[in-house]
Amino acid sequence: MKLSPKVSIIGCGNVGIRYAYSMIIKGAVRELVLVDYNRNKAEGEAMDLSHGAPFVSPVNIYAGDYKDTANSDLVVIAAGRGQKQGETRIDLIKGNAEILKGVVPEVVKYSPKAIILVATNPVDILSYITYKISGKPSAEVIGSGTVLDSARFRYLIGRHCNIDSRSIHASIFGEHGDSEFPAWSKAMVGGILFKDFCKVCGREGCDCCSKSKEDARLEEIFEDVRDSAYKIIEKKGETSYGIGLALTRISNAILRDENSILPVSSFLQNYHGVSDVYLSVPAIVHKYGIRQTLEIDFDDTELAAFESSAKKIKEVIRASGF
Numbered sequence: 001m002k003l004s005p006k007v008s009i010i011g012c013g014n015v016g017i018r019y020a021y022s023m024i025i026k027g028a029v030r031e032l033v034l035v036d037y038n039r040n041k042a043e044g045e046a047m048d049l050s051h052g053a054p055f056v057s058p059v060n061i062y063a064g065d066y067k068d069t070a071n072s073d074l075v076v077i078a079a080g081r082g083q084k085q086g087e088t089r090i091d092l093i094k095g096n097a098e099i100l101k102g103v104v105p106e107v108v109k110y111s112p113k114a115i116i117l118v119a120t121n122p123v124d125i126l127s128y129i130t131y132k133i134s135g136k137p138s139a140e141v142i143g144s145g146t147v148l149d150s151a152r153f154r155y156l157i158g159r160h161c162n163i164d165s166r167s168i169h170a171s172i173f174g175e176h177g178d179s180e181f182p183a184w185s186k187a188m189v190g191g192i193l194f195k196d197f198c199k200v201c202g203r204e205g206c207d208c209c210s211k212s213k214e215d216a217r218l219e220e221i222f223e224d225v226r227d228s229a230y231k232i233i234e235k236k237g238e239t240s241y242g243i244g245l246a247l248t249r250i251s252n253a254i255l256r257d258e259n260s261i262l263p264v265s266s267f268l269q270n271y272h273g274v275s276d277v278y279l280s281v282p283a284i285v286h287k288y289g290i291r292q293t294l295e296i297d298f299d300d301t302e303l304a305a306f307e308s309s310a311k312k313i314k315e316v317i318r319a320s321g322f
């Protein structure tokens with residue numbers, strides 16, 4: 001008999017396993033199925049994770065094939081290659097799209113009602129391809145999008161202002177990749193617009209209170225966000241802890257029917273005039289996937305960046321034949 005919630009992970013490499021670990025630590029899953037092309041790897045990871053049983057909430061973890069994923073509530077796809085040093089996420093399209101062409105029909109065959117959460121890069125394009133291959137309603141296919149990038153953004157703003165990042169409400173939108181952009185006009189620190197925060201921050205000698213320094217500092221914060229993955233990959237070869245936690249945050253929004261607003265990669269229909277593409281915008285996430293995307297009142301710079309991100313992703317989708 002199925003235990004609930006049941007989650008299956010397809011692709012148990014760095015990302016899949018950090019996600020599994022974080023889900024277990026948070027007590028967010030009751031039955032967890034690990035599927036990997038390399039069965040030995042999945043079996044070893046299942047054993048290793050299971051040995052933490054006495055320290056966490058009850059959870060049944062096992063390696064399996066697609067048959068074992070039957071009736072999952074949520075399937076997370078993290079199968080496929082990551083970036084090597086010097087590669088962009090878009091460079092991964094060919095090989096990873098081929099992998100998903102094999103994975104998605106199997107997922108849908110055994111769990112037709114599951115929400116599918118895609119993490120494999122390039123995530124916006126592969127979410128679109130997953131949606132097309134799966135035949136599922138777009139609401140049930142979600143990309144992890146810029147949830148991780150927004151977490152990096154909140155962390156860096158928090159560090160700059162010396163404020164807990166949980167008190168920062170700020171998002172990165174658009175592509176999870178080089179054309180992403182920060183919504184500075186909507187960034188808030190404890191309910192105060194970020195642009196007004198200097199007036200009240202009360203810190204002596206803060207280096208951003210003059211206009212010229214502030215602009216440079218903001219640009220630096222955004223560049224740090226956008227280039228984070230490149231820097232981490234240069235130093236340790238992969239990124240996985242941040243995305244593992246970001247996927248857990250999205251999973252909880254789904255499995256607990258939270259109606260949380262998250263910058264996940266969502267199918268857009270006439271969003272500021274943009275249609276038929278997956279990109280990150282604020283979306284309400286609940287047990288049926290995406291309840292609704294929210295059209296945000298971007299300023300002129302943000303709107304231009306959003307349109308340019310959409311144009312870029314659509315061109316890659318067209319070139320990929322979908």
Ligand code: NAD
Binds near residue numbers: 013041096121123
């Ligand atoms: P990895 O190489 O460590 O793991 C990939 C796993 O997928 C391997 O265990 C491999 O055996 C498995 N696999 C390959 N083909 C498969 C198939 N057909 N069926 C089942 N399993 C298969 O890579 P990683 O570091 O875990 O990265 C995985 C993906 O996640 C990459 O595309 C990476 O770019 C992406 N990623 C996304 C984000 C994000 O924010 N969305 C962040 C980091 C990494």
